[in-house]
Amino acid sequence: MFHSRAAVLAALFLLAVCTVARAEDVTLTSRDGSVEITGNLLGYDGEFYRVDTVYGVLTVDGSGVICDGPGCPDLTAFVAQFTFSGARTMGEVLLPLLVESFAARSGYAVERRLIDDTHFTYILTDEATGAKAAEIGFRVTSTAEGFADLLANEADLVLSTRPVLPQEAERAHDAGIGDLTDPRRSLILALDAMAVIVSPESQLTGLTLDQIARIFAGEIGNWSELGGPDAPIALHLRSRQSGIAQAFASALQDMAGLAPADSVIRHDSNGGLADAVASDPLAIGISPYSETGNARVLAVEGSCGMVSELDDLTLKTEDYPLPLPLFVYTPARRLPLLAREFLKFARSPAAQSVVARAGFVDLRLLKVPVAEQGLRLAGAIAEAGGEVTLDELQRMVTAMDGTERLTLSFRFEPGGTRLDAPSRSNVEILAEQIEAGAFDDRPLVFVGFSDGVGAAEANARLARRRAVAVRDAVLKAAPTADRSRLNVSVEAFGEAMPMACDEDAWGREINRRVEVWAAQR
Incomplete structure (x- = not known):
């Protein structure tokens, strides 16, 4: 006892x-x-x-x-330790390539240690001293699992193929992680899209967003309803936890208040989904643009007949209606210096070359000369609102002469005045270029456009106010630019150049935009 x-x-x-x-x-x-x-x-x-x-x-x-x-x-043997968790789409190829490129450029030897099917670690060692510099952990599962790991303090950065959900943001705030909806808490590393794919044997070339929504909700269940054979449509989506499946379900809700049908065949991998669709003439699926395999990608059609093809250009300009930006979310706490250096590198031109090699659409700024914008001009003439006069179209064409359209556009969140996530990223990209002197002594014009709903004169005024707001945001983000060498102006043409059908809600959102035109060198 x-x-x-x-x-x-x-x-x-x-x-x-x-x-x-x-x-x-x-x-x-x-x-x-x-x-x-x-x-x-x-x-x-x-x-x-x-x-x-x-x-x-x-x-x-x-x-x-x-x-x-x-x-x-x-302090003499500090090793930076941080962990990524989230989307397999990003974690399997893109982030490992970026880590390896960062290590090579920063003087680190790199070793990859495989733990299991979803976990691996990178060990970075200083090549000059042989000292271990960092341990970078990865858990590659799904976007939802990434946010769950962040909330459980089992990850420091989330790999996400969609914006944070309201319930995730609320739980993160309650856990002291900060406001994940704050633009400073997320970073876009690359661009992707929700591609509508069919078998190469299919005769279908495009669908409207309404048709896509009704197909995946089960309201259109037979190919004969789309002019095809009398046969049921086989639906394919990723698993419910994946970011692209959640993003598509959200898009269905926004488009038509619908949800995916119970008959949908779910896949654990993008490659498996693409292979299943490519081998079945009666199948249709939603996959990342970066992983369509042998399947064929359909265009998105508007009710007025205008067509939005999915390609690198329409993704960069946000003219395709089903984008899938690739985010990294960070908590409101200080990350190790090496982690911050890596995130800064990930947006650099060198890193964006890696992004392109990995099969994603990079963030690098391109320029499209007027001579290559024939379809846009044809659309302006054919689809411009009835109140747009010939004089206004001629004024626009004259303003475009001798310019190049930059491959970034600025759009606002629906029903609000805040720029959407890709546009906030574009502000930083353009500001960095301006600070680097890329547009010194070169006229740069912020050009506002609107949809065709309402009076043309009022739309033109609204388009100009948006162009001014974007110009001010870009210049504010470029404090070190040499103002004496900048030639920045604002223009607006309202509803004069629609990119999509005003009869469709998504078309009106695409038409409400600010473009940037630069004088050709």
């Missing part, structure tokens, strides 16, 4: 000691001794400490304090 009670008391004593050690395992003291912070060390990124104190979580510059206690890191 005595021995038993002694053992219990000893265990309680050790538990109390360990609890105290964990609760206050570091003390940070300013170098002059005037300030002292005690608490539980949550992390150290090579520069800053994150400490949970009685005052809340504090971030403290490591250069200004001395750390004492059992939780203090070894």
Whole structure:
């Protein structure tokens, strides 16, 4: 009995000691001794400490304090550690290639260690000293699993093929991760799209968004309803947890208030889905543009007859109605320096070359001369609103003469004044180019367009206000640009150049845009 009670008391004593050690395992003291912070060390990124104190979580510059206690890191052997989790579409090929390219350019030797089917780790070692610099973990499953791992503090960055869902953002806020809807919490690394695919044997060339929605909701169930054979339509989508399946389900809701039919065949991989559709003349599926395999991609048609083909250009300009930007989401906490350096590299021209080689659409800015915009001009003449005069069309053509259209457009979130996610990314891309001097002494025009709903004069005024707002946002994002060498102006042509049918809601959204024209060199 005595021995038993002694053992219990000893265990309680050790538990109390360990609890105290964990609760206050570091003390940070300013170098002059005037300030002292005690608490539980949550992390150290090579520069800053994150400490949970009685005052809340504090971030403290490591250069200004001395750390004492059992939780203090070894500053001479610091290894940056961070983990990506999320979409297989991004994690299997794109991010590994970017990590390897970053390592090669930064003087690190790189080793990939496979853990299991969904986990692997990159070890980065300084080639000059042989010291380990970083351990970068990956868990490659689905977008939904990535956000779940972030909420569980099992990941630092989320790989996502869709915007964060409202319920995910709410849970993240409640968990102290920050507002994931804040533009500063996400970064677009590349562009992809939801491609509507069929077998190469299919005679179908395009569908309207309404038809796509009704097909996948099961309301159109036989090919004969689309002018094909009398046979049932076989529907193929990714698993429900995948980002593209969730993005498409959301698009169905937005388009027609519909949900995918129960008869949909679900796939665990994009390649498996594309192969299944390509081999079945009666099948139709939704796959990433980057992974269509041997299947054929359909165009999206408008009710007025205008057609939106899926290609690199229509993705860069946001003229295709089913985009799939590839995001990295970050929490509202400081990441290790090497992680921040990697994210900065991922948007660089060198990294975007890697993006293109990986089969995705990169973010690099291209220019389309007027001579290559014949279809746009033909559409302007054929589909311009009835209030658009010949004089206005001639004024627009004259303004376009000698210019190039940059392959970025700016659009606003539905029903709001905030730029959508791709457009916010475009602000940064264009601002970086301006700061680098790419448009010094070269006229740059922000051109507003509208849909055809309402009076043409009012639409033109609204289009101009949007163009001014985008111009101001870009210039604000380029504080180091040489203003004396910039020649920036604003123009608006309202409903004079529609890119899609105004009869369709998605067409009106595409038509409401700001383009950027640059004088040809």
